[in-house]
Amino acid sequence: xxxxxxxxxxxSIQSPLSDEWMRTPIYxxxxxxxxxxxDFKQFLSPATSRRMGTLLKCALTSAFDCVKEERRTQLxxxxxxxxxxxxxxTEKFLTSMLENNEQxxxxxxxxQSTHNTIGSQIAIAFQCHGYNITFSHRGLSFDSALMxxxxxxxxxxxxxxxVNASDEMTDAYFKLFxxxxxxxxxxxxxDHFKHAISPGSFAGENSVSILLTDKKTECxxxxxxxxxxxxxxxxxxxxxxxxxxxxxxxxxxxxxDTVILGLNGDVExxxxxxxxxxxxxxxxxxxxxxxxxxxxxxMSAMGVCVGATCLNQQHIPSHLLLQEGSTGYKPTNILVVxxxxxxxxxxxxxxxx
Numbered sequence: 001x002x003x004x005x006x007x008x009x010x011x012s013i014q015s016p017l018s019d020e021w022m023r024t025p026i027y028x029x030x031x032x033x034x035x036x037x038x039d040f041k042q043f044l045s046p047a048t049s050r051r052m053g054t055l056l057k058c059a060l061t062s063a064f065d066c067v068k069e070e071r072r073t074q075l076x077x078x079x080x081x082x083x084x085x086x087x088x089x090t091e092k093f094l095t096s097m098l099e100n101n102e103q104x105x106x107x108x109x110x111x112q113s114t115h116n117t118i119g120s121q122i123a124i125a126f127q128c129h130g131y132n133i134t135f136s137h138r139g140l141s142f143d144s145a146l147m148x149x150x151x152x153x154x155x156x157x158x159x160x161x162x163v164n165a166s167d168e169m170t171d172a173y174f175k176l177f178x179x180x181x182x183x184x185x186x187x188x189x190x191d192h193f194k195h196a197i198s199p200g201s202f203a204g205e206n207s208v209s210i211l212l213t214d215k216k217t218e219c220x221x222x223x224x225x226x227x228x229x230x231x232x233x234x235x236x237x238x239x240x241x242x243x244x245x246x247x248x249x250x251x252x253x254x255x256x257d258t259v260i261l262g263l264n265g266d267v268e269x270x271x272x273x274x275x276x277x278x279x280x281x282x283x284x285x286x287x288x289x290x291x292x293x294x295x296x297x298x299m300s301a302m303g304v305c306v307g308a309t310c311l312n313q314q315h316i317p318s319h320l321l322l323q324e325g326s327t328g329y330k331p332t333n334i335l336v337v338x339x340x341x342x343x344x345x346x347x348x349x350x351x352x353x
Contacts, residue, residue: 003153004353005221006211008305009066011035011058012293013204017065019309022317025292027190031183032174032203033294051108052121053089055168058207059118060125066209067126067162076158077131078119079149081141081165083297085115088170118166131158139340140229141165142208142301146348147227149212159214165301166207174203184265192265193291194322201264204294208301210308216353222311224304225249225349232343235279242280242335242347249349251333256281258316258331260303262338264290272342280347281335286322300338300346307334307350314352 013028014021016038026036040049040057043064049057067075093109111117116134123132131152135144142165149161177183184192184200192198212224226245230238243253259281261273277286289306293299310316314330336348 001154001156001214002216003150003224004213004216005224005304005308005350006213006217006219007066008211008221008308009062009209010302010305011038011062011207012302014292017062021292022309022313025319027292028202028204028294029187030202031187032169032171033205035168035205035207053086053112055086055088055166055205055207056112056118056121059164059166059209060121062207062209063122063162063164064125066211071160071211072126072128075126075128075130075160075162077149077152077161078122078128079145079161079163080116080119080122080134081143081145081163081298081301082115082118082134082136083138083141083167084169084173085136086112086117086168087173088168089113091170091172118164122162122164137344139297139300139338140344140346142298143227143229143338143346143348146304147229150224150227153212153214161212163210163212163301164208165298167296167298168205169203169296177203188265188291190291190319193263193270193288196263196265196267196270199266199268201266201269201290201295204290204296204299206293206296206299206302208298208305210301210304220353221308223351223353225351227346227348230345233345238276238345239280246349249351251349253281254283256284256333256335257329258287258307258310258334259284260287260289260307260334260336261322262290262300262303263288263322264295272339273337276337276339276345284335285316285329285331287316287320288322289320292319300336303336303338304348304350307336310334311350311352
């Protein structure tokens with residue numbers, strides 16, 4: 001069966017709820033970049049907004065923007081991926097517990113500190129009583145949620161789904177990761193992402209919502225074929241399994257014209273991405289995106305959004321290309337590649353339609 005990306009919505013360090021990053025991207029000037037928040041009043045009542053942390057407001061807003069009002073009650077499933085969850089609320093609850101000697105604690109921060117609060121709040125807002133699940137698998141959180149959604153489609157158990165990927169980075173967690181060398185010591189430039197020579201990246205935040213359906217409409221962005229997840233695969237397994245899942249769509253590796261890579265400026269991370277792309281599709285055009293959005297546990301969702309937008313517009317802007325001077329071609333078959341510390345891998349197929 002065919003599954004389609006009907007719409008995407010993103011809130012990140014770029015202009016929110018738009019694809020302005022395709023035309024006039026915002027280049028980061030700090031090691032730790034926070035959300036550029038939209039006007040929440042257009043989507044949430046003041047009373048509701050006051051009780052929510054930033055990440056939860058962003059997740060709900062991206063979901064509202066992604067799913068038209070008439071579709072909200074028709075959603076068959078909500079699939080959420082988050083590496084850290086609403087970590088800001090977790091910190092507030094733990095701080096309050098220490099400061100108040102575990103007495104007279106507000107339950108709001110505790111309720112919103114759980115990872116599945118994002119999916120549950122979306123379900124409540126949309127009055128969606130169907131399948132609802134949250135994955136927290138570090139760098140494979142979004143990919144796991146997407147895989148579950150596609151499996152549900154293939155079993156004919158759902159006909160529409162909202163897949164959400166949300167992560168924030170607080171100052172405390174930024175400093176914690178900084179001690180482990182997770183972030184660069186200086187501001188990254190685009191060259192750091194294209195030709196990484198040192199460890200570390202820069203921190204981004206994201207809330208991405210993707211609407212999937214089994215019916216193609218005039219608003220459909222692209223077809224989403226399949227996703228393969230791997231754990232520490234050998235080169236042979238990577239090639240064989242990718243070839244096998246492409247063959248079910250009457251495609252070969254040579255048919256892939258574009259590969260989207262999560263190059264983040266970290267030399268070890270980027271060497272692995274380049275190795276995988278050269279192993280599988282050395283002929284394909286290489287596209288990058290984390291130089292615009294930063295790094296988070298679920299930033300691979302932004303890679304799918306980038307691929308879907310480029311397929312829909314039949315254009316890849318020069319600032320997304322790893323090699324300059326390669327513009328002018330129209331993408332048809334895209335592989336979105338993700339890996340987390342050379343342990344967990346995913347490969348997602350997107351096709352023009």
